[in-house]
Amino acid sequence: MAGPADAIRFAWRAVRTYEELPEALRGLISSYLNHLAVERGTARSTLDSYARDLRRYADYLAESGIAALPEVKAHHLSGFLAELREGGRGQPPLAASSAARALVAARGLHRFAQAEGVLDVDVAREITPPSPPKRLPKALPVADVLRLLDNAGGEDVRGLRDRALLELLYSSGARISEAVGLDIDDIDDSERTVLLDGKGGRQRLVPVGRPALSALGAYLVRARPVLAARGHGSPAVFLNSRGTRLSRQSAWNALKSAAERAGITSGVSPHVLRHSFATHLLEGGADVRVVQELLGHASVTTTQVYTLITVNTLREVYATAHPRAQAGE
Numbered sequence: 236m237a238g239p240a241d242a243i244r245f246a247w248r249a250v251r252t253y254e255e256l257p258e259a260l261r262g263l264i265s266s267y268l269n270h271l272a273v274e275r276g277t278a279r280s281t282l283d284s285y286a287r288d289l290r291r292y293a294d295y296l297a298e299s300g301i302a303a304l305p306e307v308k309a310h311h312l313s314g315f316l317a318e319l320r321e322g323g324r325g326q327p328p329l330a331a332s333s334a335a336r337a338l339v340a341a342r343g344l345h346r347f348a349q350a351e352g353v354l355d356v357d358v359a360r361e362i363t364p365p366s367p368p369k370r371l372p373k374a375l376p377v378a379d380v381l382r383l384l385d386n387a388g389g390e391d392v393r394g395l396r397d398r399a400l401l402e403l404l405y406s407s408g409a410r411i412s413e414a415v416g417l418d419i420d421d422i423d424d425s426e427r428t429v430l431l432d433g434k435g436g437r438q439r440l441v442p443v444g445r446p447a448l449s450a451l452g453a454y455l456v457r458a459r460p461v462l463a464a465r466g467h468g469s470p471a472v473f474l475n476s477r478g479t480r481l482s483r484q485s486a487w488n489a490l491k492s493a494a495e496r497a498g499i500t501s502g503v504s505p506h507v508l509r510h511s512f513a514t515h516l517l518e519g520g521a522d523v524r525v526v527q528e529l530l531g532h533a534s535v536t537t538t539q540v541y542t543l544i545t546v547n548t549l550r551e552v553y554a555t556a557h558p559r560a561q562a563g564e
Contacts, residue, residue, distance in 0.1 A: 259303035260293045267347045288337035289344060291319075291326065304348050305355075312341065312362040335364035373507055374514035379499055380405055384446075386496035388489070392458040393476075397489040399447075399454035400473055400481075404490075404505060406447035407431070408512035408530050411505035415481050418470040422451065433531035441529055 256264075268286060271277040277285075295315045301307055319337050322328035329337065345359035375383070387401040388394030404414055413431040421430040427448055428440045443451075451472075459474060466478020473481040487505055494503040509530070516526050 255297075256290075256293045257297055257302040260296060260301075263304060263348060263353065264289045264293060264344065266351070267344050270347060271343075284336065285340045285343075288340040291337065292341045292344070304345065304353060307345075307358060309358045309361045312338070312359055315341065316362060338362065338364045373502070374511040375499070375501075375503070375507060377511075377515060379497075380508070380511050380515075382497045383490075383493050383499060383503070387450075387493045392461050395450075395454045395458040396462070396473060396481075397493065399450040400486055400489060401493060401508070402447040402450040403429070403443065404508040405512055406444040407441045408509050408516075409441070410509060410531075411483050411486050413531075414505075415471070415473055415483055415486055417472040419455075419472055420470070422472065424448065424452075431531065437531060439528065439531050 264286075267289070268282055271285065272282055292315055295318060296307065296311065299311060299314070301311065316334065316338055318326065319329050319334035320331070342359040342362070342364075345354065345357045348354045349357045384398070384401055384405065388397035400414060403409065404411070407414075407429055409429070409431055410433070413433060416432055417429060423429070426440075427445075428442055431439055431441055433439055455472075459472075462474040462476065462478050463469070464478065465476065466474065469479050471480035473486070475481050475485055483505075490503060490505055490508070513526050513530055516529070517523065
């Protein structure tokens with residue numbers, strides 16, 4: 236089994252001109268990688284990435300006439316970040332996420348050097364990684380969701396379970412972990428709500444629509460007793476073939492199978508149903524703070540990313556429907 240030192244050597248083997256680095260930089264980077272491997276237990280893949288990033292950083296410093304880390308000023312790190320984003324010296328530009336990772340590696344090197352007494356002042360603290368661009372959550376059109384749910388499962392035990400699961404995911408906006416974590420006592424038929432255990436131990440009551448309640452009722456009456464008889468009295472709502480709590484992977488497989496039967500070729504995951512739930516609510520006129528509560532977001536800022544989808548939709552409709560939308564082009 237390869238040890239931390241082997242991982243470091245493996246990482247540096249990808250560097251063709253390691254020996255050409257200034258000795259002080261080379262030694263400090265090796266010490267830092269060794270620290271990450273031995274004391275922090277950093278994964279080999281991360282060590283490989285950091286080694287490449289730090290090699291590029293050391294190249295940049297050497298090109299700037301820097302032979303040791305104490306000579307580095309804040310403007311050197313700013314220049315390095317600019318090179319990462321724009322390219323230069325024969326190096327291709329990096330995506331925002333990769334540039335941020337490389338700067339994190341450089342900042343970690345400076346922090347380590349200060350802790351080791353090599354640096355008196357950590358100038359890298361002044362430079363922050365670029366924020367990655369906001370990625371809009373993926374949402375399925377309503378028609379695709381309905382087709383997906385229509386193909387959720389048959390009338391056998393597994394089919395009834397899978398239909399109830401997918402109906403619940405879309406009806407409540409639950410995370411997949413919240414759905415498979417449900418216990419029987421968490422369902423209130425009279426109030427038409429489910430009690431979800433969210434992130435950070437936060438619980439929330441979420442209303443559930445009639446189609447989902449109907450699918451849940453059919454499953455609980457006709458299918459769950461069959462599955463429960465194979466286990467040892469699990470309180471879980473959704474059970475597997477052994478009568479124990481359904482796993483997240485099995486729930487994902489149920490969704491994947493339904494998508495294939497429905498002929499939906501775009502990537503579908505349990506989180507896509509959650510995104511669709513939020514997007515369709517906002518498109519229907521729901522207040523963003525209500526959606527925040529339903530999703531269990533600690534901050535409304537997290538929820539507001541869904542409003543970008545609805546604004547984009549409005550913009551597309553406007554561009555194609557308004558007689559003066561394209562005027563002047």
